[in-house]
Amino acid sequence: MTLFLTLASRNLFHDRVRLIATVVGIVFSIVLVTVQLGVFLSFQDMVTTMIDHAQADFWIVPAETKSFEDSSLLAGRERLHALSVDGVTEAIPVVVGYTSWRKPNGGASKSVLLVGAPITADGLYPWDVVEGSRDNLSVPDSVAIDRSYATQLGVAHIGGKAEINNQKARVVAMTRGIRSFTTTPHVFTSLDTARAYLGLPANKANYYVVRIAANANAALVRSRIAASLPDAEVLTSQEFRKRSRLFWLFDTGAGAGLLGSAILAVIVGTIIVAQTLYSSAKDHLKEFATLRAIGSSRTYILKVILAQALLSAVVGFSMAAAIDLALVKATADAALPVVMTPGLTLGLFALTLAMCAVAAVSAIRVVTRIDPVLVFAQ
Amino acid sequence: MKEIMIEATNIVKVLGEGAGRVDALKGINLALAGGELTLLMGPSGSGKTTLLSILGCMLTPTAGSIQIRGRATTGLGSEQLARLRRENIGFVFQSYHLFPTLTAAENVRLALDVRGEPSPAASRKAEAALATVGLAHKAKSFPRELSGGEQQRVAIARAIVGDPSLVLADEPTAALDSESGHTVMTLLANIAKDPKRALFIVTHDPRIMPFADRVLRIEDGRIAGDQRPGERKRGARALKLAS
Numbered sequence: 001m002t003l004f005l006t007l008a009s010r011n012l013f014h015d016r017v018r019l020i021a022t023v024v025g026i027v028f029s030i031v032l033v034t035v036q037l038g039v040f041l042s043f044q045d046m047v048t049t050m051i052d053h054a055q056a057d058f059w060i061v062p063a064e065t066k067s068f069e070d071s072s073l074l075a076g077r078e079r080l081h082a083l084s085v086d087g088v089t090e091a092i093p094v095v096v097g098y099t100s101w102r103k104p105n106g107g108a109s110k111s112v113l114l115v116g117a118p119i120t121a122d123g124l125y126p127w128d129v130v131e132g133s134r135d136n137l138s139v140p141d142s143v144a145i146d147r148s149y150a151t152q153l154g155v156a157h158i159g160g161k162a163e164i165n166n167q168k169a170r171v172v173a174m175t176r177g178i179r180s181f182t183t184t185p186h187v188f189t190s191l192d193t194a195r196a197y198l199g200l201p202a203n204k205a206n207y208y209v210v211r212i213a214a215n216a217n218a219a220l221v222r223s224r225i226a227a228s229l230p231d232a233e234v235l236t237s238q239e240f241r242k243r244s245r246l247f248w249l250f251d252t253g254a255g256a257g258l259l260g261s262a263i264l265a266v267i268v269g270t271i272i273v274a275q276t277l278y279s280s281a282k283d284h285l286k287e288f289a290t291l292r293a294i295g296s297s298r299t300y301i302l303k304v305i306l307a308q309a310l311l312s313a314v315v316g317f318s319m320a321a322a323i324d325l326a327l328v329k330a331t332a333d334a335a336l337p338v339v340m341t342p343g344l345t346l347g348l349f350a351l352t353l354a355m356c357a358v359a360a361v362s363a364i365r366v367v368t369r370i371d372p373v374l375v376f377a378q
Numbered sequence: 379m380k381e382i383m384i385e386a387t388n389i390v391k392v393l394g395e396g397a398g399r400v401d402a403l404k405g406i407n408l409a410l411a412g413g414e415l416t417l418l419m420g421p422s423g424s425g426k427t428t429l430l431s432i433l434g435c436m437l438t439p440t441a442g443s444i445q446i447r448g449r450a451t452t453g454l455g456s457e458q459l460a461r462l463r464r465e466n467i468g469f470v471f472q473s474y475h476l477f478p479t480l481t482a483a484e485n486v487r488l489a490l491d492v493r494g495e496p497s498p499a500a501s502r503k504a505e506a507a508l509a510t511v512g513l514a515h516k517a518k519s520f521p522r523e524l525s526g527g528e529q530q531r532v533a534i535a536r537a538i539v540g541d542p543s544l545v546l547a548d549e550p551t552a553a554l555d556s557e558s559g560h561t562v563m564t565l566l567a568n569i570a571k572d573p574k575r576a577l578f579i580v581t582h583d584p585r586i587m588p589f590a591d592r593v594l595r596i597e598d599g600r601i602a603g604d605q606r607p608g609e610r611k612r613g614a615r616a617l618k619l620a621s
Contacts, residue, residue: 295464
């Protein structure tokens with residue numbers, strides 16, 4: 001092994017107090033960044049969960065719709081128009097709206113997001129049903145809720161009763177894992193029941209989930225549907241996802257806040273690591289002067305400092321990754337779990353390396369400008 | 379005829395400026411030949427360390443020129459001077475300047491590592507250099523496990539492992555007791571027998587004069603004396619035989 005690595009690692013592990021300070025700085029920074037970015041990723045996935053599960057080729061949405069949850073009503077003629085276009089096989093209406101839920105034992109009402117679609121068509125229905133059946137939603141006033149909201153909504157099991165917008169409701173199915181990214185639970189029901197709860201006329205809907213034949217020309221079908229719907233837009237699922245994410249992550253400021261905190265964590269971590277590397281370099285000035293005196297190039301000294309920084313990064317990242325894994329496990333059932341993907345892990349490792357390399361700049365400036373004559377000073 | 383390893387011509391060095399200006403060296407002319415151990419002696423502030431720094435290519439003279447084995451150093455940048463040092467000059471310092479986190483063998487190998495010499499060959503050379511200074515058995519010891527004399531011998535091994543044409547030593551015995559100092563000087567005197575290497579030692583220590591082939595005296599930035607004690611002895615012996 002080349003000696004610059006030996007020298008870097010021995011310098012690093014020789015001074016344990018400084019090593020601990022460096023590693024704590026890196027761990028603090030990376031864990032904080034992981035939490036922020038992990039929640040960001042989780043948030044990003046959760047805001048599109050309804051769009052993801054509808055498996056639409058296109059969505060017909062009211063013009064200027066910003067997100068799935070925040071929608072106005074379509075005019076009502078869109079479905080027939082879409083079905084008249086060659087290649088369209090289905091145009092399934094979906095009704096979405098905020099309304100109030102009153103627990104069976106009374107008390108204050110709670111806001112819920114009602115999602116209604118025809119039970120007989122595969123439009124947007126509750127998935128991962130663990131109690132009861134989705135088919136039971138065809139009975140009027142029947143709803144499905146997620147088990148994680150059972151306590152919050154005051155219904156422990158199927159068969160439980162409540163009021164939605166002052167109308168009777170009976171829970172006939174319970175799902176697992178359909179969490180809302182806000183504090184407002186989702187409540188699934190049939191299209192007709194949803195219209196009744198929200199007081200909508202029979203032909204009204206917020207969206208149409210459009211599916212096309214396998215051999216249809218998607219671009220052509222899309223342009224024909226859009227041609228005569230001036231008050232609506234035809235979006236692919238990808239476009240609708242992007243729009244929802246942009247709204248929730250950036251228009252509301254939530255994503256910017258998470259990213260801002262992550263950037264702040266990187267800055268703080270960089271400063272801590274820079275400070276410890278700088279003081280380490282100052283403490284070893286005579287050694288670096290000796291290296292220079294015996295003829296080492298600046299590149300060699302640069303390699304020693306960088307190796308020291310990158311070794312710190314590897315040690316710090318390993319510890320941070322262990323803490324991150326524990327956090328991922330601990331928050332798995334939370335409303336906004338911390339998500340770790342292989343891409344995020346690799347990205348964080350690269351970020352740690354970059355952070356430590358940048359942090360080494362001040363130390364590098366000190367040692368590469370060192371005067372070798374220093375070796376003669378007693 | 380002995381080969382000249384380093385030649386300094388009319389070296390002037392001015393340190394500081396204005397009221398703080400010091401004329402440290404005032405026209406030094408000097409040539410060091412291979413196979414010779416030269417001592418530089420003089421009072422504090424006479425310019426010894428400044429001259430050593432200039433000969434070691436760590437400090438650039440204000441005027442004058444240096445040639446190392448015929449190659450002029452004038453106009454070279456700091457990286458070129460560093461290269462000149464690692465390829466031609468070995469250093470021995472008063473306080474050894476060993477790396478505390480490296481073993482004796484690693485400290486010696488460092489002089490080759492900065493040259494980019496491959497590890498296995500460098501390790502063999504380092505072991506051989508440690509054997510030359512009688513410390514093969516301490517190869518794996520860290521500096522804190524060695525006595526002052528042993529540390530200085532490791533520093534000497536580091537200075538010679540790259541087979542330099544010039545070894546510069548700054549007060550190599552100043553931090554040692556007389557026995558260790560004698561051992562170190564015996565070692566340096568043996569190293570100086572190599573005709574392809576010149577040894578230049580800056581010292582205050584009169585006990586090491588018997589080891590010198592040549593003694594230079596520096597006063598107030600000028601060479602004030604240049605003696606060859608051996609020649610004087612040989613001359614006296616020749617006169618005695620003739621009479």
